[in-house]
Amino acid sequence: MNVAGALPAGFDASFERCGQIARFLDGEDAARLEHSEIESWLEIEGRDLLRAFLQDHLALRACREQRADMVLDDGGVAHRAVERGHERGLQSVFGEVTVSRLAYRARGEENLHLADAALNLPEERASHGVRRLTASECSRGSFDDALQSVRERTGVSLGKQQLLALAARAAVDFDAFYASRSHLSSDAQDERDSDATAVGVGEEKQPEVLVLSADGKGIVMRAEALRAQTAKAAARASPKLKTRLSRGEKANRKRIAEIGAVYVIAPAPRTAAQVLAPTAEKTEPAPKAKDKWVTASIVQDAAQVIGDVFAEAERRDPEHQRTWVALVDGNCHQIDRIRKEAKARKVKVTILIDLIHVLEYLWSACWCFFDEGDPNAEKWVHEKALAVLEGNAGIVAASIRRKATTLKLDPEQRKSADRTADYLLNKAAHLDYPTALAAGWPIATGIIEGACRHLVKDRMDITGARWGLEGAEAILKLRALRSNGDFDEYWAYHRAQEHQRVHRSRYAHGVIPTPAA
Numbered sequence: 001m002n003v004a005g006a007l008p009a010g011f012d013a014s015f016e017r018c019g020q021i022a023r024f025l026d027g028e029d030a031a032r033l034e035h036s037e038i039e040s041w042l043e044i045e046g047r048d049l050l051r052a053f054l055q056d057h058l059a060l061r062a063c064r065e066q067r068a069d070m071v072l073d074d075g076g077v078a079h080r081a082v083e084r085g086h087e088r089g090l091q092s093v094f095g096e097v098t099v100s101r102l103a104y105r106a107r108g109e110e111n112l113h114l115a116d117a118a119l120n121l122p123e124e125r126a127s128h129g130v131r132r133l134t135a136s137e138c139s140r141g142s143f144d145d146a147l148q149s150v151r152e153r154t155g156v157s158l159g160k161q162q163l164l165a166l167a168a169r170a171a172v173d174f175d176a177f178y179a180s181r182s183h184l185s186s187d188a189q190d191e192r193d194s195d196a197t198a199v200g201v202g203e204e205k206q207p208e209v210l211v212l213s214a215d216g217k218g219i220v221m222r223a224e225a226l227r228a229q230t231a232k233a234a235a236r237a238s239p240k241l242k243t244r245l246s247r248g249e250k251a252n253r254k255r256i257a258e259i260g261a262v263y264v265i266a267p268a269p270r271t272a273a274q275v276l277a278p279t280a281e282k283t284e285p286a287p288k289a290k291d292k293w294v295t296a297s298i299v300q301d302a303a304q305v306i307g308d309v310f311a312e313a314e315r316r317d318p319e320h321q322r323t324w325v326a327l328v329d330g331n332c333h334q335i336d337r338i339r340k341e342a343k344a345r346k347v348k349v350t351i352l353i354d355l356i357h358v359l360e361y362l363w364s365a366c367w368c369f370f371d372e373g374d375p376n377a378e379k380w381v382h383e384k385a386l387a388v389l390e391g392n393a394g395i396v397a398a399s400i401r402r403k404a405t406t407l408k409l410d411p412e413q414r415k416s417a418d419r420t421a422d423y424l425l426n427k428a429a430h431l432d433y434p435t436a437l438a439a440g441w442p443i444a445t446g447i448i449e450g451a452c453r454h455l456v457k458d459r460m461d462i463t464g465a466r467w468g469l470e471g472a473e474a475i476l477k478l479r480a481l482r483s484n485g486d487f488d489e490y491w492a493y494h495r496a497q498e499h500q501r502v503h504r505s506r507y508a509h510g511v512i513p514t515p516a517a
Helices: 012-025 035-064 114-119 128-140 143-154 160-170 174-180 186-194 228-236 249-253 272-276 302-316 332-345 355-366 375-389 393-406 415-426 433-439 446-460 469-484 487-502
Strands: 081-092 095-105 209-220 254-265 290-297 324-328 349-353
Touching: 012 035, 035 095, 035 114, 081 128, 095 114, 128 143, 128 160, 128 469, 128 487, 143 160, 160 469, 174 302, 174 469, 174 487, 209 302, 209 332, 209 446, 254 302, 254 446, 254 469, 272 375, 272 433, 290 302, 290 446, 290 469, 302 332, 324 332, 332 349, 349 355, 349 433, 355 375, 355 415, 375 393, 375 433, 393 415, 446 469, 469 487
Parallel strands: 209 324, 324 349
Antiparallel strands: 081 095, 209 254, 254 290
């Protein structure tokens, strides 16, 4: 049977490569190889075979390309001269190929290529497949590891600056992508509510709570990427060593990345005693957060990121029917921005301060009264935390001051105690734990803390890393997309946006002419 006779014309080079691979595998040289050596050989040769098929396909499209009757650019200029054989390179995931196509020309104007639009070719030589791979790998680990991975997977060798540029280009549609998402329909909302976890056997299911949270995390930046105030402080500082920063000197080398999160969680009513019980004694498992969404930016300030958080929350609950809870660490600016956003959007949001931050303040105060390692310190903190959870933050603050006075501590010795008392009094409005516990709301910011660790620390805090503004912003966005599970959907959206920017925008009224049949 002559199989080759049934194969389409135009792929002679590809079929020849198939034959070469088959002949090698059938020969004595291959018979002497271990399976791993054959795998390695086939990985390289197989990629080149696919490159050959892609090249033959592109050549076939070039031969079949028909001329359009009229091509007008975005300025209304007619490109009447047409030349065949204009070529450009393309770094595909299989290797380098050449694209040949018709060029529509007009004196003094850039050439137009309808085939480029049909293929949705990028401006860079790197294909969308290579760009997707670089975006994915850059967001996983170091740039050096990403370069190696791209080279091993595609055979394409990129430079670090080229990699950074591709990563930045890949992230440009992050904000538009999430802004374009439509609000959940009422049916979808009802379906989510119906999936909420029941609070007990025979009881009605309670709607899940919509939780918003925000935090900041410092990233070590290059000098030109620091905010003006931080740059001035860094300039005034005199480093102790020439080749590295000493302890405490990184403070003026960082720029704060703003992190935001939105998620839903089933209500879980509990008592103050249950909250502080040792993990081994807890009888009910804590409910799991669902539908987590995170965002991050080193360029935008807290006001913009919190605005994005509210926009995502409204996408999920456009009619403000759910209970909204905002968890914070006590940062006054964040609280102020949450209040302003809630007022502007006419939505009721209960702001709660993370219990863990309260506990840290209590531990700070206790060392004014106890020696380090004293078991009574732990008992004291437990008692005060229990009182705060029961709604007695003001009483706890007064007792801390009274104890410091009774012990006749001088201002320096009682500094942490007074700071804790001030914190409890100043934040009392956001320490309504009795209401939160009775309603089953979360009172800890583990989700946003985890987001800070995953988005920033695990990737941006690599030893010796110094970030530029564009590169840091791109990696934060790409990691957020991966964390949200939206990378594939985003990439389809990004490719469509690239087609608009690179191709449709170059033609009159954004209409790309159709070549004659």
